[in-house]
Amino acid sequence: MLEDVLGPSLDVLFCGINPGLLSEATGHHFAQPGNRFWPxxxxxxxxxxxxxxxxxxxxxxYGLGITNIVPRASAKASELTREELVAGGTALAARVAGIGPRVLAVLGVSAYRTAFARPKAVIGPREELVGGARVWVLPNPSGLNAHSSLAGIADELGRLRASL
Structure with missing residues (x-):
C-alpha cells in the first residue's frame, strides 16, 4: 500500500483517485512519467x-500532502468499482478530519462525483466540506486524461493557491 505524504499544519492535502502500478512499486505518488501532477x-x-x-x-x-481516495493500485482509475470509490470517500472524510488540512484538493472530478455523491460537481471550489476541510476539485493529472492540458491543470492549481 502506498503511504500518505503528511505533515503538521497542511495547507493543502492533494488527493489522487488511486495509486498507479508504478507508484505502488516505487512508493512515490504520481510516479508515471506522463503524469502532470509534479510539473x-x-x-x-x-x-x-x-x-x-x-x-x-x-x-x-511547503504545507502540502498527498493521499488517495482508494488505496488499491491499478493500471487505470476506470478499473475501480463504484463501491470502492464510495467506501474510499467515507474513509477519506475520516482521515481528513484527523489530519486537519485547510483544503482537500481532489484530483479528478468524476471520482469526486462518485465518492461523495455529488453528480453535478465541477472543477473548482466546492461549497461542501469534507472532514471539516474546504474542498477544491481539480482535473485529473494522469497522462490518460486527454480533457486537460498541463497548462490547464497548472492554472487551476494556481487558482487554488491564490485562494489560500
Missing part, C-alpha cells in the same frame, strides 16, 4: 522548483 504543482507556484516523485517527502515543508 503543474511547480508551474502553479506551489513549489519553487520541479520536484521528482522521489522528492515527495519535501511536500510537507
Amino acid at each position: 503543474a504543482l511547480h508551474l502553479s507556484g506551489f513549489t519553487p522548483r520541479l520536484l521528482a516523485p522521489a522528492e515527495q517527502h519535501l511536500l510537507p515543508s
